Amino acid sequence: MERQLPAGRPPRLVSSLGLGQRCSEVTLDQERGLLAWRHPRRGGENYFVPTSEIIAVEESELNKKQRNTGKWHKLAKPHSFTVYYVKKARNHRWWCRDVTFWCVDENLCNQWTQALKELLEMQKCRPKRLLVYINPYGGKRQGKRIYEQKVAPLFSLASISTDVVITEHANHAKDNLFEVNINKYDGVVCVGGDGMFSEVMHGLIGRMQKDSGIDQNNPKAPLVQCNIRIGIIPAGSTDCVCYSTVGISDPVTSALHIIVGDSQPLDVSSVHHNNTFLKYSVSLLGYGFYGDILKDSEKKRWMGPMRYDYSGFKTFLSHHYYEGTISFQPAKHTLGSPRDKDSCRTGCYICKESEQQLAEQQKKCGLKNEEDEEEWKVIKGKFLAINAVNMSCACPRSPKGLSPAAHLADGSADLILVRKCSRFDFLRHLVRNTNQNDQFDFSFVDVYRVKSFQFTSKLSEDNGSNVADIGKKRFGQFCRDHPACCCNIADSTWNCDGETLDSSAIEVRVHCQLMKLFARGIEENCKDEAAYSHSSIEHLL
Ligand SMILES: CCCCCCCCCCCCC/C=C/[C@@H](O)[C@H](CO)NC(=O)CCCCCCCCCCCCCCC
Ligand SMILES: Nc1ncnc2c1ncn2[C@@H]1O[C@H](COP(=O)(O)OP(=O)(O)OP(=O)(O)O)[C@@H](O)[C@H]1O
Numbered sequence: 001m002e003r004q005l006p007a008g009r010p011p012r013l014v015s016s017l018g019l020g021q022r023c024s025e026v027t028l029d030q031e032r033g034l035l036a037w038r039h040p041r042r043g044g045e046n047y048f049v050p051t052s053e054i055i056a057v058e059e060s061e062l063n064k065k066q067r068n069t070g071k072w073h074k075l076a077k078p079h080s081f082t083v084y085y086v087k088k089a090r091n092h093r094w095w096c097r098d099v100t101f102w103c104v105d106e107n108l109c110n111q112w113t114q115a116l117k118e119l120l121e122m123q124k125c126r127p128k129r130l131l132v133y134i135n136p137y138g139g140k141r142q143g144k145r146i147y148e149q150k151v152a153p154l155f156s157l158a159s160i161s162t163d164v165v166i167t168e169h170a171n172h173a174k175d176n177l178f179e180v181n182i183n184k185y186d187g188v189v190c191v192g193g194d195g196m197f198s199e200v201m202h203g204l205i206g207r208m209q210k211d212s213g214i215d216q217n218n219p220k221a222p223l224v225q226c227n228i229r230i231g232i233i234p235a236g237s238t239d240c241v242c243y244s245t246v247g248i249s250d251p252v253t254s255a256l257h258i259i260v261g262d263s264q265p266l267d268v269s270s271v272h273h274n275n276t277f278l279k280y281s282v283s284l285l286g287y288g289f290y291g292d293i294l295k296d297s298e299k300k301r302w303m304g305p306m307r308y309d310y311s312g313f314k315t316f317l318s319h320h321y322y323e324g325t326i327s328f329q330p331a332k333h334t335l336g337s338p339r340d341k342d343s344c345r346t347g348c349y350i351c352k353e354s355e356q357q358l359a360e361q362q363k364k365c366g367l368k369n370e371e372d373e374e375e376w377k378v379i380k381g382k383f384l385a386i387n388a389v390n391m392s393c394a395c396p397r398s399p400k401g402l403s404p405a406a407h408l409a410d411g412s413a414d415l416i417l418v419r420k421c422s423r424f425d426f427l428r429h430l431v432r433n434t435n436q437n438d439q440f441d442f443s444f445v446d447v448y449r450v451k452s453f454q455f456t457s458k459l460s461e462d463n464g465s466n467v468a469d470i471g472k473k474r475f476g477q478f479c480r481d482h483p484a485c486c487c488n489i490a491d492s493t494w495n496c497d498g499e500t501l502d503s504s505a506i507e508v509r510v511h512c513q514l515m516k517l518f519a520r521g522i523e524e525n526c527k528d529e530a531a532y533s534h535s536s537i538e539h540l541l
């Protein structure tokens with residue numbers, strides 16, 4: 001990328017600088033934004049650091065050991081500077097590393113620090129002021145410690161100033177975002193899990209619509225994009241949004257993505273019931289299996305992240321299925337399909353293309369709503385699980401996710417329908433969510449790429465009543481005529497990004513790129529560990 005350099009600045013700076021006890025040729029290609037040096041030891045290894053991945057540059061003092069061992073100390077007092085930069089390791093993990101260069105010429109040292117600092121200043125996408133919300137009770141209750149020990153020192157190194165709020169109750173962050181002077185900040189950071197992220201997202205999107213006079217209760221309202229980015233410091237139980245957008249749940253990696261000012265647009269689904277806004281969703285909207293797990297696990301919060309395994313096992317054994325009707329509009333604007341072999345990666349062309357297609361469609365249609373006239377497909381059936389995912393939903397439990405080819409920002413969701421089948425077959429499908437095999441390659445599993453869908457349970461259709469009444473029925477009530485058949489006369493619950501919804505009848509619409517994260521999607525060409533721990537289990541089944 002060509003850069004506009006300040007007048008009089010040479011395009012390249014090349015100097016022989018001290019590195020440890022030896023000399024190294026150090027180059028700063030200011031036009032291309034690249035810092036390079038050869039390590040005089042370590043087999044002469046070459047280092048290339050894009051200036052966009054430099055965290056900070058500081059004038060520094062050589063430590064005692066460096067001072068006493070170098071030959072130069074006999075000549076003159078050395079001048080030195082330290083460059084802190086991103087070091088990429090395996091599995092999308094980023095570290096903050098530093099290197100200290102020295103020279104005896106003070107002017108040369110100043111020239112280097114100034115040039116590097118000016119290049120950092122030119123990066124306008126970097127945040128300078130952040131609003132941070134910490135959930136002290138998420139995941140293993142480590143949010144505060146993680147932030148103070150791992151993240152705050154990096155933010156201060158990068159000269160980012162912060163206002164920190166430690167939440168005192170659920171919805172604290174969300175409510176606060178409606179009141180705060182948001183224009184003061186370049187981004188909002190949440191320290192916690194998917195639930196905490198969801199709160200912050202609801203606060204920001206809600207605030208944006210309120211300020212623009214948009215009624216969130218209208219399911220067809222064109223929502224206003226939210227340009228203030230959210231950063232996620234993972235400290236929850238699943239951390240699916242972080243894992244699916246960064247490739248790892250690691251607080252240091254996420255902090256570094258925030259510092260370098262990455263930006264990743266994200267699709268958001270709005271969920272309505274009878275013209276009433278319920279929630280937004282970015283990861284999983286799950287009815288049946290994942291809804292039942294969530295409902296059961298809420299009573300076991302004290303167990304921490306383990307609650308999901310406990311409730312997962314219980315829910316698997318109960319093997320409930322639910323009858324209902326799903327209607328959906330296929331996503332015709334996008335080039336991808338849920339059975340693609342390639343997945344969404346940094347700079348994904350499918351996401352870019354979809355964004356353009358949707359923008360053109362909107363321009364053409366103008367105010368008239370042609371969307372409603374588009375084809376609806378209707379499927380009735382008995383389902384063990386109905387999962388709608390806006391992104392792959394990769395997480396440590398499921399490294400490739402519930403829908404590995406789903407895209408972060410293509411304006412569509414993947415609708416996965418798992419029909420009634422035997423426990424054994426359902427287990428085979430579940431295990432494939434954890435290994436490299438195709439979880440959709442079963443006769444009882446269907447997957448569609450959609451831009452909107454609706455669901456009504458048979459129960460609410462039969463009663464013709466408001467689903468809130470049915471919700472009052474006891475969860476886990478069985479068909480009295482066939483106690484062993486696993487059909488359930490109560491509805492399941494929707495799991496919306498880890499929160500339960502009050503209605504089972506819902507109307508969902510995907511909003512392309514409604515918000516942005518401090519992330520860059522998953523980078524290509526990263527040596528991934530074969531972390532698919534359950535692959536051997538499947539061979540046994
Ligand atoms: C043999 C092992 C099969 C394991 C299959 C595991 C598939 C795991 C897929 C995880 C997908 C997560 C999607 C993300 C959802 C988030 O928006 C949400 C909020 O954080 N998290 C959950 O709802 C939390 C959902 C947590 C789900 C945990 C499921 C655990 C199932 C255990 C089944 C055991 C069967 C054993 C039979 C012998
Ligand atoms: N101070 C607080 N006390 C109680 N609940 C809180 C507080 N702050 C936030 N919450 C709520 O806690 C819920 C869960 O938090 P969080 O998502 O951080 O952790 P988790 O549920 O363990 O992880 P995950 O969502 O990844 O499964 C959020 O929905 C949030 O609204």
Ligand SMILES: [Ca+2]
Nearest residue numbers: 267390407412
């Ligand atoms: Ca999507």
